[in-house]
Amino acid sequence: MKHLFAVELGDDGALLAALEPWRAAEFLAHMERGREHIGRYTGLADVVTDLESARSYLVSYADKAATDTGRLYGIWLDGLLVGGVLFRTMDVAGGLAEAGCWLEPAAVGKGLVTRAVRVIIDWAVEERGIHRVEWWVAADNAASIAVAKRLGMTRDGVLREHYPHRGRRLDMEIWSVLAPEWRAAR
Numbered sequence: 733m734k735h736l737f738a739v740e741l742g743d744d745g746a747l748l749a750a751l752e753p754w755r756a757a758e759f760l761a762h763m764e765r766g767r768e769h770i771g772r773y774t775g776l777a778d779v780v781t782d783l784e785s786a787r788s789y790l791v792s793y794a795d796k797a798a799t800d801t802g803r804l805y806g807i808w809l810d811g812l813l814v815g816g817v818l819f820r821t822m823d824v825a826g827g828l829a830e831a832g833c834w835l836e837p838a839a840v841g842k843g844l845v846t847r848a849v850r851v852i853i854d855w856a857v858e859e860r861g862i863h864r865v866e867w868w869v870a871a872d873n874a875a876s877i878a879v880a881k882r883l884g885m886t887r888d889g890v891l892r893e894h895y896p897h898r899g900r901r902l903d904m905e906i907w908s909v910l911a912p913e914w915r916a917a918r
Contacts, residue, residue: 748851750803756783760786801822805817815834829862831866833845849879857915862911863911867880869907
């Protein structure tokens, strides 16, 4: 499938592009393939359960893009939607954004999230003037913590039993990178 505006994430056929409401069926199919894996640490798999909820979720991010309070991007590998990255929140005036991600199992271990998040942090810092990018992650999500480390983020602390998820409360680590650190590392 062609993308009007896409960023190549390397020479492996991976693309990063806006994940828009008209892609709801594709998003739902992706969620069905990865639901159990994606749902281990995030509520996304429990929110996107049918075509209506998939579209509603994508519309919510289209609204955030329109109001400059968030962004949502899909990651495609060989034409198949396999994951995504986002700014769950974005406060341009305050210079703060929270980045996040998800992947279906077939896409794990290829560096896709790290490459995609680098692209969106570059954009946020250089184009939008974001000063602090946060990464909130369940304390037992080793893969996501590894991404934060690869991105040069610093672990700011732990919110103990902060996130209620599927009948338990997860400790959440907060990692961050500041614009001067991001620029210096590049």
